Amino acid sequence: MNTPHRAPRVPTKGERTLRPGKAGSVGALDAGPSRRAGGLRTWLEALPRETRDTLFLLAVVGWVALMQVAHLPWWCSALTGGVLLWRASLALRGSPLPRWPWRLGLLLFASAATWATHGTLLGQDAGVTLVVVLLALKTLEMRARRDAFVVFFLGFFTLLTHFFHSQSLLTAAGILIALLGLLTALVNAHMPVGRPPLAQAARIAIGMAAMGAPIMLVLFLLFPRISPLWGAPGEDRGRSGLSGTMRVGQIAELVLDESIALRLRFEGSPPPQSELYFRGPVLSAFDGVEWRPARSGFPASMALPGELAVSGAPVRYEVTMEPNRRPWLFLLEAAAEAPDVPGMPVRMTNELQWLTDRPIGSLVRYSAVSHTSFRHGPTAHTLALQDHVALPPGYNPRTLAYAQELQRTHGSGPEATPRLVNAVMERLRTGGYVYTLEPGVYGQHTADEFWFDRRMGFCEHIASSFVILMRALDIPARIVTGYQGGELNGVDGYWTVRQRDAHAWAEVWQAGQGWVRVDPTSAVAPDRTGSLQRLRAPDGAFVGALRNINPGIATQLRAAWEALNNTWNQWVLNYTQGSQLDLLRNLGFRSPSWNDLAYVLIGVVVAVSLIGAAWTLWERQQHDPWLRLLQRARARLSAMGVDSADHTPPRELARRVQQRWGQAEAAQGVAQWLLRLEAHRYARPGDHLPNLAMLQREFRQLAWPRKDPV
Structure with missing residues (x-):
């Protein structure tokens, strides 16, 4: 006989534990021959249900925690893994769970380690660390079904924390696997009798998820969108990418970051590769080591004006930008019109950088219009340009001496600026300078080392040394950072700009022209800057093997994956408030508002409810009408004091009616009707009997006896 089974549990201290070697014990199942005879699957199937269910739940919890490993302190990952393995060992050996001093000690250690790592027990990072540890520790006191339920729902909550770090398609797929695993464990815990296979629980869980999918889709499309409660964290390490400052010469080796910064889709033909400059922060203040944005000492009335004037054919495009925790929008140089960013006010600085009113913590999509032919900045010399020729004293003496030599050769003053710029660019082309990602650490005089000693570096070394030399020549100059270039994805037609495309170039001021871009x-x-063959990170072993077998297959697979991920970004992550209103416009609303959205949502809910009610009514109609008629008769008799079970046949009901009311005319009529009802079901073919519709009419016309017999 099957007995009720409670959720994953191990014997407590007061319970008898099976010893190794006894028939049916856990120890006997651990024997090597049984594993070898039937394999791992047979061994798992032979485990007691409680042990099997516990191991399955621990595997799901391990998957949930594994997805967080890259964002957890090392001690948290080690502690979580150790606790789960310990709990699995206890389940396999049938040993009692650890006592409360052990659990309390581990909790205190985890709290102290969290404080030491994060400096607090509150906040996003510390909170996620504690949640993962608590999820693992809770498995050490999982004795009854209610303890398992706590683990289930704590696991569901932990799944949500993954979106703090990533909302990518890969993350969503991992969360879906974990969700189905937790649902399977939850369904299995509600099947207390016998030993139902996990596959059966998994089928029910998948069916539940499938039935909930339409509701999820409706809520996703129509429920009012709110701003995300979290941002996307970033790292400021020695990796390619952008930051608000540029510290020259402190990185010995630059690691290329292959992550995507933004995707673009052009209307019509895109500009040439050499003109794809996406403007970011402009750095004008230099202290000898680090470049920062300028903070002019001049009053606002004397600040350096932007004075942007565009010409030529406009370039129209749409950008999908990944979160960067900065208020920066990257636009193709130069945009005279504000980009259309849903729900975000934007502004342009005098340095042509576009900013939002808050850091961008989630995927954002905006459309823009740019011109690759433009002029900006004052055309006549102003006092504010003095900020762009300032150099700190005591740095780069050889560069300053070289500047004097260039002035003696090519002249000085505004009219000599083009000649001086060309001379420096010619030196870069012919002087044996090398672009490398491994320049080594520079010393105090970074420009001197670049121009005369090392003659190597990446874009920040080259741009910084160029601007320092320009300023030494008394030419206003500054550094512009952003992204340059990109690559076309042949699968979906989007241009992809990666963090490895982060770039630094220079702008020099020329009389009559304003600021002129110069990319040393x-x-x-x-x-x-001018080729589709971009910088690439080293391939891993698998990708390298693919390239050796087929040079194009790795690129094609990568393009297909990024196109799929881009589709996820466009249709899911970037489904904003504006997208909801656009949906209403497509449905026929001329000027949709949030009230319209609420009306549509209510209408859909009502329509779905009516459809569900109609389905229920239809399904009821599909049941056996003979059984429904018998059930009506049974309910009527029950109200009159004649009790019966669901399996009581009509003949027995007729006998009980006659036994209760005797030969009363009404009782005989009911008894005869019940007998005809039974005959309709079980009569031989060809017998002349009333049809079911006639029996239903007779039922409504029956004269029922009084409740109490005379």
Whole structure:
């Protein structure tokens, strides 16, 4: 006989534990021959249900925690893994769970380690660390079904914390696997009798998820969108990418970051590769080591004006930008019109950088119009330009001496600026300078080392040394950072700009022209800015093997994956408030508002409810009408004091009616009707009997006896 089974549990201290070697014990199942005879699957199937269910739940919890490993302190991952393995060992050996001093000690250690790591027990990072540890520790006191339920729902909550770090398609797929695993464990815990297979629980869980999918889709499309409660964290390490400052010469080796910064889709033909400059922060203040945005000492009335004037054909495009925790929008140089960013006010600085009113913590999509032919900045010399020729004293003496030599050769003053710029660019082209990602650490005089000693570096070394030399020549100059280039994804037609495309170039001021872009890196490494063959990170072993077998297959697979991920970004992550209103416009609303959205949502809910009610009514109609008629008769008799079970046949009901009311005319009529009802079901073919519709009419016309017999 099957007995009720409670959720995953191990014997407590007061319970008898099976010893190794006894028939049916856990110890006997651990024997090597049984594993070898039937394999791992047979061994798992032979485990007691409680042990099997516990191991399955521990595996799901381990998957939930594994997805967080990259964002957890090392001690948290080690502690979580150790606790789960310990709990699995206890389940396999049938040993009692650890006593409360052990659990309390581990909890205190985890709290102290969290405080030491994060400096607090509150906040996003510390909170996620504690939640993962508590999820693992809770498995050490999982004795009854209610303890298992706590683990289930704590696991569901932990799944949500994954979105703190990533909302990518890969993360969503991992969360879906964990969700189905937790649902399977939850369904299995509600099947207390016998030993139902996990596959059966998994089928029920998948069916539940499938039935909930339409509701989820409706809520996703129509429920009012709110701003995300979290941002996307970033790292400021020695990796390619952008930051608000540029510290020159402190990175010995640059690691290329392959992550995507933004995706673009152009209307019509895109500009040439050499003109794809996406403007970011402009750095004008230099202290000898680090470049920062300028903080002019001049009053606002004397600040350096932008004075942007565009010409030529406009370039229209749409950008999908990954979160960067900065208020920066990257636009193709130069945009005279504000980009259309749903729900975000934007502004342009005098340095042509576009900013939002808050850091961008989630995926954002905006459309923009740019011109690759433009002029900006004052055309006549102003006092504010003095900020762009300032150099700190005591730095780069050889560069300053070289500047004097250039002035003696090519002249000085505004009219000599083009000649001086060309001379420096020619030196970069012909002077043996090399573009490298491993320049080594520079010393105090970074420009001197670049121009005369090392003659190597990446874009920040080249741009910084160029601007320092320009300022030494008394030419206003500054550094512009952003992204340059990109690559076309042949699968979906989007251009992909990666963090490895982060770039630094220079702008020099020329009389009558304003600020003019000069990219000194293009003189050292033309392929860096003018070729589709971009910088690439080293391939891993698998990708390298694919390239050796088929040079194009790795690129095609990568393009297909990024196109799929881009589709996820466009249709899911970037489904904003504006997208909801656009949906209403497509449904026929001329000027949709949030009230319209609420009306549509209510209408859909009502329509779905009516459809569900109609389905229920239809399904009821599909049941056996003979059984429904018998049930009506049974309910009527029950109200009159004649009790019966669901399996009581009509003949027995007729006998009980006659036994209760005797030969009363009404009782005889009911008894005869019940007998005809039974005959309709079980009569031989060809017998002349009333049809079911006639029996239903007779039922409504029956004269029922009084409740109490005379």
